[in-house]
Amino acid sequence: MVTLTIDGVKVTVKKGSSILEAAQQAGVRIPTLCHDKRLIPFGACRLCIVEVTARGRTRTMPACFNPARDGMEVATNTPKLRDSRRLQLMLLLRSHPLLCPSCDAGGDCQLQNLVFEYEVPELSFGRQSRYFHVDNDSNFIRFNMNLCIRCGMCVRVCEEVQGQSELSFVNRGIESEVSTDFDRALDCEFCGQCASICPVGAISSKWLVGTGRRFELQDTSTVCAFCSLGCSLTLGEKDGKTVYVTSSEDSVNEGNLCVKGRYGWPFAYSDSRLTKPLIRKDGLLVEASWDEAIQTVAEKFGAIKKSSGPDSLAALGSQRLTNEEAFVFNRLVRTVFGTNNLDHAGGYAYRSLTDGLAPMLGYAASTNQIREIRGAKAVLLLGADLTETHPIAKNEINLASVRKKAKVIVVDSIRTKLSYRDGFFLDVPPGYEDLVVNSMLKFIIDEGLLDRASVDLRVEGFEELAESLKDYTPEAIAAALGLDADLIKAAATAYAKAETGVIILSEGLNRYRDSSPLSKAAVNLALVTGHIGKESCGVYVFGEKANAQGALDMGLTPDLLPGYHLVRDEAARSKFEDLWKGQIPASPGMNARDILKGAENGSVKGLYVVGENPLDTYPNRQRVQNGLSKLEFLVVQDMFLSSTANIAHVVLPVAAPYEKAGTFTSSERRIQKLNPSSKQIQGKPDLEIFMSLAAKMGKPELSYAGYSEVMSEIAGAAPMYSGVSYERIGDKGLVWPCLDDEDSGTSTLYEGGFPIGKARLAPAKLLGMVSRSSGSLKLIPCVLKFHSGSFSEWSPSLMEVCPPGFAEMSRVDMTNLGLNDGDAIKIVGNNGQAINLKAKESRRALRGTVLVPYHFSKNKLNSFTDWGSTEIMIQVEKA
């Protein structure tokens, strides 16, 4: 720690902090034009200069990159400094077009603000005009380099944070400007970080051009509804309509957003939004009133329940429901429908990952905070293509890689972008990541690279684990998977020896079989090496959709009640029966797979689907379709006429995430509030629908005055939410476990120990046969950063940057098949199903694999998949 004085204010800061950071802590503002806390200091603008007196000498220096030292006396605002800043500003103005009256950035321009603040007079020297490139052709973003002040923040954020390096300073001297190569239009992540960081109007959002200026917009902050990282969004509205989305630099995500968060929202204004309920009459879906629709649903479900019993009803929820909605939906299904046949897609994907965690550690969730990843010295990614699935978490790995020199170990069947970072890439067939992890652990134990203290004091079951690993030698696994044993050993050594190490798993739809062996292997590895219960360590599981964690916390499963209480547990059940004023069946219900099977064989007759599109997302499309079309009564609650909604009997339109309240729990256990932006709601919030349906089904007591009332009920029912209340959830949310009113949440789990006493290592499963089919091609369903599944397809903006219809293949395979980039191909599965796509040469596809994005309804990729299988063998022909 060092102590210094800034404008008379004494302040103590961490060693290594800059003078600027110290000033911020002291509450003294120093003007900057090229500094951002996310970036490495650059020192281009010289606006931050201060006078520093140390050891009797006074010097001026930039505050942004000079470290604060003990005993320094810093003056930030002397007349001399003001003069010098004024001169810098005049030099910038010299060649800056003074078109402020028509500039989009007017009122939101830091140059303008400083020129005003420093009362810069008429320039005392001639203006200089230079001409630079203007780009209006890129998606979303507009460049006008004539306005650029060369602060370099766009180039740096793109490289340092995004890891994309789409922008560069080109040309030299006074001709230098920011551009892509050969001034081409952008072909990048389209995260818009460059536009949001630009202090002037040189890079800006196209959608604001001619629409409005920042200060005219009315801001609402809410949570992103795409992936599960819980980035906070600021929606800027004009005339009751969102026109701009950004994120505050004070948010947990530090103002960073990915393309979906920043530019994906127009789905909310899609013409395809459903506005009125639909009822199937004479084979056609026709518009109806809410009353009629709810009445029909209540009657039909009631009649089925009466004639065939409550277990002929079933319900599928979604990771998109807020906690409150999921909780009330749970109550509705169990106490009003009277069945435990309740599940959601995360029930087989996300859950099989978190299920591994709970019995071993205590909680079924990520152990640490996302922003801690940047501090790790080793990062192990297990089938986690974060660049595409969770872009903002990928940024953390870039930071760790560059600033902490972290080794990035990628175990994947895709050559992911992060695999090019310094570290190791171990390519495995889909679904075999756990074998690599086990062999790493075997090597670590054999070589004595383990953390003895941690093994002795914090865990149990070590002997059994070591015994169960006996067949997992790096040599055996390397031979089975076609890898190099030395690579496994080197990766194992890097992870074990690193001071801090994180392991990351992500839910992806290529996980059709039970993934719990993988998460167990990951936890074993973290425990044995002592990489848990500390900052920048731990095991992360990233769910697919916004409320992946919350959906499980709220018990959208056949066997768990909210708070992970077991349905089977008599005491828990009766507690919920009292709370919910209704009976809950004593035995667990059917999971999604059985529900869909039940639909096929007639045991399930009525199905209520909320926020999911089973026809496109569940494996084995033909059987799903067959089952759904046999149902006596299918109700779909959605924003759009999805392919499942299209075959439903009743469709109930719901509000978009930007139009409703409630909370989401992110993958770092952070409970954050949504705030509705606009009064214009199309459809109804799910919560309202559940309540009216319950009332019509004779249970008017299922009623809540609002989201906050539901949250207080959740707090009473789910132990890790017990200290949570609507009022307590601030701008940065609350991280569970939050046990009482005093508890400000828990960022790092297991710091002081495990709630279950000692952590329990899980023996590895018996090493089975590895099927390594050679010769034919494997299809790998993949994710692309522009999409997320259900609603990105309704966003014209996202469809424009990333339209469907292509399959990525390696250069070798394409040459072997005589294919050129862009050729039409036909992919035929072993089950005879076929789809037509275009071939795209890609580095991501390893030899022998074909990557096809699964999130396009049109691709019908689940025609090829099946429960429990990970390998999809296909033929590719020229079409």
Add this chain to the structure above:
Amino acid sequence: MQERDALLKKKVEDSAEIIPPEKLALLDPVIEKYQGSSSYLIPALKEAQEMFGYLPMEVQRKLAWGLNIPAPQIYGVVTFYSFFTITPRGRHTIRLCLGTACYVKGAKNMLEIITREVGINVGETSKDDRFTLEAVRCLGACGLAPVMMIGEDTHGNIMPSATLGILEGYQ
């Protein structure tokens, strides 16, 4: 002076030439040699330029893919160092100073002579690939005005009538 300002803005024109794939394959050994270490970008670019004479878009893109360096960064480097060029050039680049001192002391006449006798204007390359002509703003040697650089050689105090004689030395 307006005429001069216009000349100073003229850049060597982009080539419309498309490099055929078999010729691009010449880069494979360069890529092989420098793969895996982005700090060797400059030597790789140097070799590529020796091979093609210049670094057009296809060459840069191929190097970007092969060396796994973002194309904008390669372009940034290429446009930063005057040694690299993205347009085809003659064997010798003439940089004629059109700064004020040189201009009034005869650079204007020199330009006329070059245009007439070599047959190229600013931004052009002679048909025999011998010379490329560029106009530059003050080379910082006003004391020697008029000044012209050919390749790395600086010539000063030139009598306009001696221009062709100097060029003779560069074949």
